[in-house]
Amino acid sequence: MTTKQQNVWQNCFFMKGEGVDLLATRVFPSSSAKRKCPSKKGTVIIATVRSGKVVQGELLEITSFDPESPGLKDTVIRIEKNHQPCEYACPGDQVGICLQNTSCKKILPLLGKQSL
Numbered sequence: 001m002t003t004k005q006q007n008v009w010q011n012c013f014f015m016k017g018e019g020v021d022l023l024a025t026r027v028f029p030s031s032s033a034k035r036k037c038p039s040k041k042g043t044v045i046i047a048t049v050r051s052g053k054v055v056q057g058e059l060l061e062i063t064s065f066d067p068e069s070p071g072l073k074d075t076v077i078r079i080e081k082n083h084q085p086c087e088y089a090c091p092g093d094q095v096g097i098c099l100q101n102t103s104c105k106k107i108l109p110l111l112g113k114q115s116l
Contacts, residue, residue, distance in 0.1 A: 013107075015045070016071075017060045020052030022097075024062075027104050042077065043102050048094045054079065055088040060099070062107060072106055074099040 015022040026046040054060070056079055061071040078098035079086050089095040 014063045015047060015060045016063060017052070017054060017058050017076075020054045020058070020060075021050045022047040022054065022060070023050055027107055042074075042099050043104055043107065045097045045099065046094065047097055049089045049091050051091055053088050053090050054095070054097070060097075062102070072102060074102040076100075 013024050015024055024045045024047040028044040028046075054076060056076055058076045059073055060076060061073045063071045076097055077100045078096075079089055080096040081089060081093055083096075086095075
């Protein structure tokens with residue numbers, strides 16, 4: 001496995017927002033997000049919109065597999081479809097979502113993972 005492959009965690013988890021439901025499949029560490037996000041920090045998550053509409057500025061929650069554990073909330077600061085910035089994503093769209101303050105280190109424990 002190459003270093004690049006090791007820096008991308010591949011599995012599925014759910015994200016929810018106000019009226020939106022997403023299925024996320026990949027998480028890029030904040031070092032990869034620096035090139036994409038204007039804040040120069042955060043995490044890029046690749047997700048498919050299952051229902052609703054996700055927009056920039058929306059607060060999303062990453063849900064935990066442990067029902068006792070609270071989810072992790074963060075703000076969407078950038079959305080990309082086909083490597084092009086866009087303002088929103090609708091059901092069926094596969095998008096890259098840059099979250100403002102969340103790192104992979106915060107996401108992985110919620111998903112029962114210790115490392116990438």
